[in-house]
Amino acid sequence: MTIPCITIDGPAGVGKGTVTQRLVQATGWHYLNSGALYRLVGIAAGRAGIAFGDEQALTDLALRLQVRFTLDEQGSRVWLGDDDVSDELITEQTGANASKVAAISALRLALLQRQRDFLQLPGLIAEGRDMGSVVFPNAPLKIFLDATAETRADRRYKQLKNTGSGDSLRAVLTEIRSRDKRDRERSVSPLIPAEDAILIDTTALTVDQVVNRVYGLCDERQLFVTNIGSLNQQ
Numbered sequence: 001m002t003i004p005c006i007t008i009d010g011p012a013g014v015g016k017g018t019v020t021q022r023l024v025q026a027t028g029w030h031y032l033n034s035g036a037l038y039r040l041v042g043i044a045a046g047r048a049g050i051a052f053g054d055e056q057a058l059t060d061l062a063l064r065l066q067v068r069f070t071l072d073e074q075g076s077r078v079w080l081g082d083d084d085v086s087d088e089l090i091t092e093q094t095g096a097n098a099s100k101v102a103a104i105s106a107l108r109l110a111l112l113q114r115q116r117d118f119l120q121l122p123g124l125i126a127e128g129r130d131m132g133s134v135v136f137p138n139a140p141l142k143i144f145l146d147a148t149a150e151t152r153a154d155r156r157y158k159q160l161k162n163t164g165s166g167d168s169l170r171a172v173l174t175e176i177r178s179r180d181k182r183d184r185e186r187s188v189s190p191l192i193p194a195e196d197a198i199l200i201d202t203t204a205l206t207v208d209q210v211v212n213r214v215y216g217l218c219d220e221r222q223l224f225v226t227n228i229g230s231l232n233q234q
Helices: 016-027 034-048 055-064 091-101 105-116 131-135 149-162 169-185 207-221 227-233
Strands: 005-009 029-034 067-072 074-082 122-127 141-146 198-201
Touching: 005 016, 005 207, 016 029, 016 067, 016 074, 016 207, 029 034, 029 067, 029 074, 034 055, 034 067, 034 074, 034 091, 034 105, 034 122, 055 074, 055 105, 055 141, 074 122, 091 169, 105 131, 122 131, 131 141, 141 207, 198 207
Parallel strands: 005 122, 005 141, 029 122, 141 198
Antiparallel strands: 067 074
16 A cells, blocks of 8 residues: 655745644644754754764764654644753754754665654655655655745744744844755755655745645645645634
């Protein structure tokens, strides 16, 4: 039996997480936040005192990660072992460290099968940067979200402000542009849309509009999922 999968890729701050969580809550499918895996390696490395230049130690650490994702009324939570690291996960420093970690080819290979193991019935919705191009190349629906760097920085700034972060909008924009450059120019699994991905520019769209567009694409491909009607009720 072929297990259905929807991949949602795109750069930082484009809204992948919000859209993916809305779809997961509506469908009851499994959820993979692949970017969180790299962020978790960065967090775990910091706690273990491992330098970001020690590729072998980082790769070994990635293989030992104890991670799980949960969803509740407040949104997604990410656990590293028994610790809820959801707030630490979204800081700009964690994001910058994740981008460095993600450039290590051996580490990406080590995490590849762990990501594919999330593909279970009734289906999977996976967000990241190479979900459609590398991890799930046979997914029946691949989405690539994008938006201007300025729009994405503004979204990230508001998100970080809600957590009490003191980062300025200018600093967030600088980091967004720097991360885009690293992610798009790395030699292994660069940030590019899969050849058969559907591109959606979210710059001028609301979350509801993006989610409904994705639902329409699910309908076109007959990816009928339970509770999908609740998408319009979130």
